[in-house]
Amino acid sequence: MSAASHDVRSTAAGALAVSRAIAEETAIFGSHEHERPHASPLTGPRVVRHTLSVLVPAFDEERTIGELLRRVLAVNLDALGVAREVIVVSDGSRDRTARIARSFAGVRVFETDRNFGKGAALRLALSHATGDLVLFQDADLEYDPRDYPALLAPLLSGRADVVFGSRLLGQQRARRRSRLRRAPGAYLSAYLGGRAVTLTANLLFGLALTDETTCYKLMPASLLRAHLPAADGFAGGPELTANLARAHATIVEVPIGYHPRSFADGKKISWRDGLAALTTLVKARLRRSGRA
Numbered sequence: 543m544s545a546a547s548h549d550v551r552s553t554a555a556g557a558l559a560v561s562r563a564i565a566e567e568t569a570i571f572g573s574h575e576h577e578r579p580h581a582s583p584l585t586g587p588r589v590v591r592h593t594l595s596v597l598v599p600a601f602d603e604e605r606t607i608g609e610l611l612r613r614v615l616a617v618n619l620d621a622l623g624v625a626r627e628v629i630v631v632s633d634g635s636r637d638r639t640a641r642i643a644r645s646f647a648g649v650r651v652f653e654t655d656r657n658f659g660k661g662a663a664l665r666l667a668l669s670h671a672t673g674d675l676v677l678f679q680d681a682d683l684e685y686d687p688r689d690y691p692a693l694l695a696p697l698l699s700g701r702a703d704v705v706f707g708s709r710l711l712g713q714q715r716a717r718r719r720s721r722l723r724r725a726p727g728a729y730l731s732a733y734l735g736g737r738a739v740t741l742t743a744n745l746l747f748g749l750a751l752t753d754e755t756t757c758y759k760l761m762p763a764s765l766l767r768a769h770l771p772a773a774d775g776f777a778g779g780p781e782l783t784a785n786l787a788r789a790h791a792t793i794v795e796v797p798i799g800y801h802p803r804s805f806a807d808g809k810k811i812s813w814r815d816g817l818a819a820l821t822t823l824v825k826a827r828l829r830r831s832g833r834a
Contacts, residue, residue, distance in 0.1 A: 591623040594694070595673030595763065598630045599663030600681035604637040611646045613687045614679065622694055629670055630681070633663040639681070661771055661778025668766065676766050680757045686799040693760045696794040703765060703791040706751065707758030707798035715797045728802040735816035739780055742820055746827040747787035751795060754783055755819070758798055765791065776815040777822040784826035 596614055600607055607630070614628055628649045632640035634657030643651045652666060664678060677693065679685065689707055696702040713725050740754040759782070769789055771781035786793065 589623055590625045592675050592698070593625045593627060593673035594619065594675045594677055594690075595668075595671035596626060596628045596677050596679050597664055597667035597671065598628065598643075598679045598681050599633055599660050599667065600630055600635060600639050600643070601633045601657055601663075602635050602637050603639050603681040604635075604642055606682045607639050608642045608645075610679075610681055610683060610687075611643060611649060613683075615646065615648075617687045617690050619690065619694070622691060622698060624675070624694060624698075625673075627671070627673055629667045631663040631667045633657050633659070659774035659778075660776055661781075662774040664778065665770065668763070668770070671763060674763055675760065676763045677760045678757055684801050685757050686801070689758065689796075689798040692796050692798070693758060696796065697760060697762075701792075702794035704759065704761040704786055704793045706753065706760075706793060706795045707756050708751075708753040708795040709756055709798060709800035710752045711795060711797035712799050716799075725800045725802055728800075731813065732802070732811065735813065739816060739819045739823070742823050743780060743783055743787075746823055747784060749783075749787055749793065751783075751793065753795065754780060756798075761786075761791075765789075773818075773822055775818060776811060777818040780819040781822045781826060784823055788826075 598607075598610070598614075603610075611628065611630075614626075617626075619626055628646075630640075630643040630649060630651045632643065632651065632653045634654050640651050640653050643649055650670060652670060654663070654666070668676065675694075675697070677690070679687070685707070693705050693707055696705050709725060736753065736755040740751050743749055743754045744751055759779070765786075766782075769782065769785035771778040771785060773781045783793075
């Protein structure tokens with residue numbers, strides 16, 4: 543594949559894009575070993591070509607996990623030929639996060655006895671995933687699962703190895719402006735920290751991303767397993783991006799919606815996470831150069 547790049551065009555323009563995505567041959571996945579009939583009450587049997595594993599790390603998210611899972615399960619992926627499984631890891635939660643998640647039929651829930659961090663929770667979820675595609679999903683309501691079809695389209699059409707959902711491109715599209723701007727309600731510190739991490743990743747690894755720190759990262763499970771990050775916390779995201787860049791994976795960005803929450807509502811990321819992300823990127827670059 544060519545060097546990593548991003549695509550600012552929206553892939554969710556309508557039914558035409560979806561139809562093209564499911565019609566084109568998805569050669570990057572080889573033979574369709576995941577194909578099986580899937581009954582639809584409206585159109586009859588469909589062919590399921592892929593299974594999407596939605597990985598949901600959660601720490602004390604009893605206020606949002608129920609609504610989040612309702613939204614995830616409500617997204618219809620039949621037109622794309624994609625089945626879905628949802629895996630929640632309650633990462634040392636002290637509240638009712640796990641109990642609420644278990645109340646949803648078909649959602650698989652795993653718990654840890656203490657909080658190990660987002661990266662560790664995603665590794666645990668991945669170890670139980672059976673799908674050939676993997677998507678990261680935060681347990682809050684900042685990200686909208688209705689963006690799943692837009693995220694899937696570049697992967698299914700063969701234009702991308704990896705798809706990132708860009709919050710900044712989403713704001714650019716929503717506000718019809720040429721400049722990238724933060725979402726209304728987003729903390730300036732979080733925005734600047736995210737921009738610093740993104741620009742550092744671009745500089746060190748020759749990327750052209752607008753939003754490295756996005757939660758929405760979609761890729762084949764085999765690719766994720768081959769380049770799995772070791773970091774336990776939020777730094778696992780930048781480490782994964784560095785690993786993918788070293789593998790020359792083609793990364794496509796698509797615009798997504800974003801609804802930031804406040805610290806009072808449970809937002810957990812801090813300046814320490816930003817510093818850890820920057821340090822992780824520098825260490826990854828030094829390893830690539832053979833100096834660490």
